[in-house]
Amino acid sequence: MKVLKFGGTSVGSAKNINNVIDILNSYAEKDTIICVVSAVGGITDKLLLAGSLAKNKDAGFSKTFNTIKEIHLDIIKELIPFSNETILNVISDKLETLNSLLEGIYLINELSQKTSDKLTSYGELLSSYIIAEAMKSRGLSAELKNSQELIITNSNFTKADVDYKQTNKNIREYFKSTKQKITICPGFISHSKTGEQTTLGRGGSDFTAAIVAAALKVEQLEIWTDVSGMFTTNPKLVKQAYPIEKLSYQEAMELSHFGAKVLYPPTVQPVLDLNIPIHIKNTLDPESVGTIISNNHINSGIPVKGISNINNIALLTLQGSGMIGIPGFSKRLFETLSQEKINVILITQASSEHSICIGIDDKDADVAKSAIDTTFENEIALNKIDPIIVEAGLSIIALIGDNMKNHQGISGKMFSSLGKNNINIRAIAQGASEKNISAVILQNDVKKALNCLHEQFFEIKTKQLNVFITGVGNVGERLIEQIKQQKKYLKEQLKISLHVVGLSNSRTMVFDDDGLDLNTWKEQLQKGEKASLQGFLAQIKTLNLRNSIFVDVTANEEVAGLYPEYLRQSIGVVACNKIACSSNYENYKLLKRLSLKYNAPLLFETNVGAGLPIIDTLNNLIASGDKITSIQAVLSGSLNFVFNNFNNSTTFHEVVKQAQVEGYTEPDPRIDLSGVDVARKILILARESGLEMDLEAIENTSFLTKANLETKSVDDFYKSLISDEAHFQKLYASAQSKNCQLKYVAQLNNGKASVGLQEIPEGHPFYNLEGKDNIVMFYTQRYPEQPMIIKGAGAGADVTASGLFADIIRIGNK
CATH class of the missing domain: 3.40.50.720 (NAD(P)-binding Rossmann-like Domain)
Structure with a gap:
């Protein structure tokens, strides 16, 4: 015998219900099957909305009711195209009774918890009836059994407590005598000892399935949903998340408590003591492995099994010097919250006893603050403690895994990864079992936090x-x-x-x-x-x-x-x-x-130097303890290109224009030719060498004419180059007469920097510098006579892009 539970999405459409029927039919070939079903996806929310509208005297409740009616009738028409009159009459009667209930709520302007249970029960009652009749219409051995006749509770409406003794007896007696291969049971709903309709609270359909599975001591409980098991983290936020094949009960409960919607924690309890495995599977992908939850899974040695989160958290901080060494503060705090029926999700306290922080649901924050401030009114008035501090808009993220306690450094990796991504941690909590490490962060940082932690613990190689x-x-x-x-x-x-x-x-x-x-x-x-x-x-x-x-x-x-x-x-x-x-x-x-x-x-x-490793080399020299004594460099690929191509058979204007067209100069070539660009480069090297220097301190001897420097636009600049061609030819002729090459040189000596055009004699390392190449000579304490030389292309789109790319990769390798 097997118990299968199908959630709201699994029965959310006729197409999905057909998948459910196919799965049940295949299982029934080998086993007797009990199938627990939820309401059609979204219907419970619509029922609550209709009830709320009716209670508030909003006639719009009837529109919501009609939507509920249409959804169910459309599913019947698609599932059972030639449905008989009896089926339609039963559904119509149920819907009419639901409408009467909503009209009653509208008339009396009240929606009690007792009435709310009656209202929400219609979701499961309708879905289970439709699915059972669809199976019968196909000749399958299926029968509907109302769970309200099996599961007995107290009268704690909306979250009733189960009378396991009577419930287990009812379940065993019924299924002992049943003959059909498949029994369909509505989840979530139950009856009190006094015969009133009750519900099992959030996750109630899972709970129903677990109660039945435990009562019958079946081999396995299967929970079918719209995802292929419990994931390493929320796949909607982390695309690299993947299903976890095996989890312990404790790991599953922790993940569920911290936001994994696939499973609701109370579900685990009825089967936990009996060690009945829970198998979570995907209705839309039945062949997927899914997740098996048990205490018999093989320990994979993986320390972290999953990362989960809870949003909409408020952090309340009670602090003050008057708390130190005085017993009873924590007791009064938690009693106050208990009286207000406020659930505490996280607790952390400083060892100094100066403060205690608790995490609660955002929606309870105002009530909690008011109640706590009232409780400690006297201490606040005497300045022994501060009024409660409330921080909203927070989330809790949690690393979870049974094996974390056997691995050192998990916390360090977690907090380091968050810190590197500027994710501030407001509070930390870790149980003595070390199965869970929780941190409170801004809700806006949740997606980034889950991604960087998932990368750290599940994608370490990438x-x-x-x-x-x-x-x-x-x-x-x-x-x-x-x-x-x-x-x-x-x-x-x-x-x-x-x-x-x-x-x-x-x-x-x-x-x-x-x-x-x-x-x-x-x-x-x-x-x-x-x-x-x-x-x-x-x-x-x-x-x-x-x-x-x-x-x-x-x-x-x-x-x-x-x-x-x-x-x-x-x-x-x-x-x-x-x-x-x-x-x-x-x-x-x-x-x-x-x-x-x-x-x-x-x-x-x-x-400096486009793709050449000039700054990186300089930084490595400094970091290793060397000291720069002098730098000599040709740092402008554009100027080197210009002077390597300029001669008495060309014009300076033509060469500069060519350099701009080929991408060697800035869009405004005056930046290059004025020497400002080179001055910036030697300034950067001076600063990276450890010198405190500004651009104004660099001596810039320009080779341009006054007319060139005073132009107001690029076009005017080019015109001035034509006018002053004789000046540039004179510079060339002077260098040629001495068998020298013109190079624009940057220098740093004894804390002083300069840039300017120089005539470089034959034999100098700069003399044969070709094309757009750059060269830098570092004289240091370790390289006092023969400098460290870096030489290569120092301008051009490809080499500049490769330099940027190298920096990006350098960050990736950190």
Whole structure:
């Protein structure tokens, strides 16, 4: 004999009920089956709504009733197309009695708990009758048995207590004599000893099934629902969640208590003592393995079995110096809550006895505060304790697993993972059994918390990065292409799952928290919403995804000004924009402090040398205890390209124009040619070396004419280059006469920095620097005579994009 229970979704439509019938028919070939069914999905809520409307003298209750009526009649017509008059009459009578009850509630303007039980019982009474008749119409050996004739309770309406002695006797006697292969029983409903209709409370249909299973000592209780078992966490919030094959009773109860809706904790109790396994299966996918709950499951050695959460929590804090060493405060606190029938979900107390925190349902917070403040009115008046502090909008997240007590560092991993993602913990609770570690966090952080914890404990081999890119021009487009090309490699070799979640240009922006399709990102961006720097930031904050990285591929000062806001949200920043790190020194230090405080990486390798590992190498030298004594560098790939291609047979104007067209200069080439860009780069290296320096301290000897420097637009600048061609030819001729090459050099010596055009003699490391290459020579205490040299392409979309990509990967590898 087997007991199967089907939930509201499983019987929520004619199609699903047909699935249920097929499952029962296949089981009945081998066993005698007892099938407990819930109300049709959503009907209990509609019954309560209709009752509430009627009680409040809202005639709209009749509209809700008609909806209930139509749902059931439509299911009958689809399940039993040629249903006989008797079936329709029975259903019509039940519906008419329900309508009369609602009209009575409307007339007397009252809905007691006793009447509420009568009202809600119609959901199961209707669904069980329809399913039984549908099975009979197909010639199956099925019969309906009203659970109200079997399950006897007290008169505690809406959540009645079961009289197990009488109930077990009724169940055993009935099923001892029954002949049919399949018995359909409505869940949730029962009768009191005095003959009044009662219900078993939330999860009552599961409870009914467990009561029957325990009474008959069946081999297994099966609970069929719309998911394939109990998941590692909420699959609606964590897409990587997966079903847990085996759980202990205690693990299942903990997960259920902390929000796993598949199972209701009291369900477990009747079968727990008898060690009857519970098998949770999916009506829509009968072949799926599901979850088996028992005390006989094989210990897999996995410390954490699941992560669950409860939303809508309020945290109440009772504190004051007058509590220390005085017995009785906790007793009075919990007695007060008990008198108000307020359930306490979580408790934590400081060892100093200065405070005690409790977590309760948000909806009870006002009543609880008022009652507690009244109880401790005298102590509050004497300033021995503070008025109760209430924090709403919170949630509890919990790690659960029988085996956690045998593994060190679980708590550390949990809190470290939350901290890295800027998730503040308001309270912590852990039982002595170590089967549950709970933390109270902001409800807005639940999705991010569940994802980062799931990644930590169930996807340890793969880390998901959520990337947001502002600026999708030349460099940004190449970066996206590189990410697309390397996604598979990153996942397989580096165990990084990289999702580009948001993109923005100056006109539009687009987001997809599952990751944008990088094959069609241009089309998606074109159809996106109007772009806004603040709007982009706001959307990233709203999505609140773990391991978020903001990538700035602009030269925009406003974008750079938002870095502090990103860092304060623990969102990593990767930038090729040099403005932030070459801004005033206080802002530079602020960014560094925020990065450390909020554990948000701030990487800007491409600020100097595009994709060359210049800043990374410098940081490694400093971190290893070396000290920079001097830096000599050619740091402008654009200027190097210009002077390598300029000669007496070309014009300076033509070469600069070519450099801009090929993407080696900024959109405004004056930034490059004025030396400001190089000055920013040597400033950044000076700061990373440990020097306190601002841009004004760098000596910038310009090779441009006064007319070039005073132009008001890019067009005027190009015109001035044509006018001053003789000046540039003179610079070239001077270098040629000495057999030298023109190079724009940045230097840092003895705490002083300068940039300017120099004539480099043959034999110098800079002399043969070709194309757009950069070169940096680090003289340090360890490299006093022969410098450490880094050389390579220092400009261009591909190498700049690869530098940004490398910074993103560096964050992923942390």
